[in-house]
Amino acid sequence: MGLFGTKHKQSDARLHQLLEDVYADSDQCVRILLRRTDLYPVYISANFRTMLGIDPQRYVDDIYVLMRRIPAEDRLKLERTIKAWDRVGKFNQCCAYDMPGEQPIRKHFRLAVMPVTNSERYLVELVDVTEEQQAIEQARAERDRALQIVEGRSSFMSQMSHEIRTPLNGIKGIIELARDHSVDRELLLDDLQRADELSGYLLSLVNDVLDMSRLNSGHVELEALPFDMRLVARELQSMFEKQAQDAQIGYRVEMDGAADVFLVGDRMRLNQVIVNFISNALKFTDAGGSVTVTVREMYRSEQTVNYLIRVRDTGKGMDPCYISRIFLPFEQEDRTIARRYGGTGLGMAITDALVDLMGGKIVVDTEPGKGSDFAAYIPFKLADEKQIEQLEQNGETLETRSDEGGTPTEYTFAGKRFLLAEDNNLNAMIATAMLEDLGVAVDRADDGPVVVDMFERSAADAYDAILMDIQMPTLNGWEATHRIRALERPDAQTVPIIALSANNYVEDARESRKAGMNGHAGKPIEIAELKAQLAAATAESALSSRR
Incomplete structure (x- = not known):
């Protein structure tokens, strides 16, 4: 009523x-x-x-x-x-x-x-009309998010256009200068050096943009393989020791309170995160300063252990107000950063996305003039006894790792014979010329079936290595490697096979390993990287033959 x-x-x-x-x-x-x-x-x-x-x-x-x-x-x-x-x-x-x-x-x-x-x-x-209003507010929020995404993409593309055009314009200008300096060898070499630096920056930028795109689209899958965290720390020490010494910066990596060192996770992506932290720390620290990397086990819960990886420097530091923007693409504290220190402005955005994918988080503490502290808290699964035993058998623990069998500095190209699989004539010409200048004899195959046939018809141990392009018209490099490894001849299992690919992603490197390759190098070919890959592959083959 x-x-x-x-x-x-x-x-x-x-x-x-x-x-x-x-x-x-x-x-x-x-x-x-x-x-x-x-x-x-x-x-x-x-x-x-x-x-x-x-x-x-x-x-x-x-x-x-x-x-x-x-x-x-x-x-x-x-x-x-x-x-x-x-x-x-x-x-x-x-x-x-x-x-x-x-x-x-x-x-x-x-x-x-x-x-x-x-x-x-x-x-x-x-x-x-509460439900109707909630639906309207949700629609407005989704609209605002969509507009924000569109605006962000537009801003990103605009920034991308600027970032790509700048080195391209520089390269084009230097080519014009090189023509004018053709009779002056010293000036010509200087032009080529600057063009090489700009092209290196451009390649780094493109790689970072593609990495960001893959992360944002959910195409990056983390690996779950056992590894020894102590080896990660040791490699980080040796990786940056010389660079820090040359820059007169104190550098050390500390393992602190780590009882559970055999973990399961994506070691390559973890390295990418820490390397980014260390690279930035060294970049923004002047001579006389220091960079300290701390790897510490925080706490354990059943079969999961949480690690702290902290990189602390005594460099220029940042305004704390900037921390909220540091992980956004192309964000830098001021316009002078890129000019003075270099970098694409995408490294921290990629790092943040990777740590988030790992289920971790990043904490930043910084103060202008007093340095920065980047800490990543990342959970890992514990390796079981079978996985630890496998690591020991493979020589992938601190106690069993051996440095015998060659290092990047010990590998020599002179007198070697390579089989090069490359369908692109220009790429093949460049690679052949570079290798021949180093004293390597090169035989070329222009498709997957051809490289398999050439290797099968060659004499035993005729080739010291196979450089395998991945994208070929009839048979890709992975399948060609499968077929070579399946051949009934002794050197089919031991000949080093290195992938050459413009797609130099972690996922591509894993696929190359699955196919039976010993390494994965990017294009354009960097001789130092190829040397390191071949040295490691030679050591790996020598170890396999002894077993």
């Missing part, structure tokens, strides 16, 4: 009854009949308390009790609407409403007020 005013006229009874009959089944709309002269409620629908959380009698005693439950901003709008209303037509307005209680619930109503024909009454309707 509705609540009727105690001082209504007998003539209102039929109107009240009509309202009760018409709206008896309506549970989403509160209806109130107000007297025009003093806005006294002469009728209140039965669902008033349920819908609004207020006793009807309280509203009868204080007709402004509902208004006070409307948030200030909506209340001001409603008051302006009522003030401008001509009292003849109908007006509608949506507003928020806070249901009373220990924890107020925000609801939304559509308020409609209209004069009742031939009666000194106003009919007020409050329709619950």
Whole structure:
């Protein structure tokens, strides 16, 4: 039953009854009949308390009790609407409403007020549109996110255009200078050196952009293989020791409180994260400063152990206000950073995405002039006894690792014979010329089936290595490697096979390893990288033959 005013006229009874009959089944709309002269409620629908959380009698005693439950901003709008209303037509307005209680619930109503024909009454309707409003707000939020993504992509592409055009314009200008300096060898070599530096930056930028794209699209899958964390620390020490020494920067890697060192995870991606931290630390630290890498076991939970990898430097530091933007693409603290220190501006964005993919988090502490502290907290699974035993058998623990069998500095090209699989004539010409300058004899195959056939028809141990392009028209490099490894001749298992690919991603390197290759080098060929890959492959082959 509705609540009727105690001082209504007998003539209102039929109107009240009509309202009760018409709206008896309506549970989403509160209806109130107000007297025009003093806005006294002469009728209140039965669902008033349920819908609004207020006793009807309280509203009868204080007709402004509902208004006070409307948030200030909506209340001001409603008051302006009522003030401008001509009292003849109908007006509608949506507003928020806070249901009373220990924890107020925000609801939304559509308020409609209209004069009742031939009666000194106003009919007020409050329709619950909370679900509709939530749907509208969700749609607006999704729209805003979509606009933000579009704006971000537009800004990213604009920045990309600038970042790519800058070195391209530089290379083009240097080529023009090189033509003018063709008779002056010293100036010509200087031009070539600058062109090489710019092309190296451009290649690094393209690789980083593609890495970011793969991470954002979810195409990067983490590996779950056992490894010894102590070897990671040792490799980080040797990797940057010479660079730090040349820059007169103190550098050390510390293993601190690590009881569980045999872990399961993606060692290559972990290296990528830490290397990025260390590279930045060395870049922004002047001579006389120091960079310290700490690898520490934090806590263990069942079969999971959490590690802290922290890189602390005494370099230039940053304004703490910049920390919220440091992991955004192309964000740098000021415009002089790229000019003074280099870099693509994508490294930290990639690092943050990788740590997030690993289920970890990054914490940054920095102060201008006092250095920076980058800490990654990353969970790993513990390796089981079988996995640890396999690591020991493979010589992949600190105790069993042997440096015998060759290092990058011990490998010599002179007198070697390579089989080069490359379908692109220009790439083949460049690779052949570079290798021949080093004293290597090169035989070329222009497709997958050809390289398999040439190796199969060659004499035993005729080739010291096979350099295998991945993308070839008839048979790709991975499948060609499968077929070579399956041949019934002793050197089919031991000949070093190095992948050459423009796609120099971690995932591609894994695929090359699965196919039976010994290494994976990027294009364009970097002789130092190829030398390191061949040295490692030679050592690997020597170890395999001894077994």
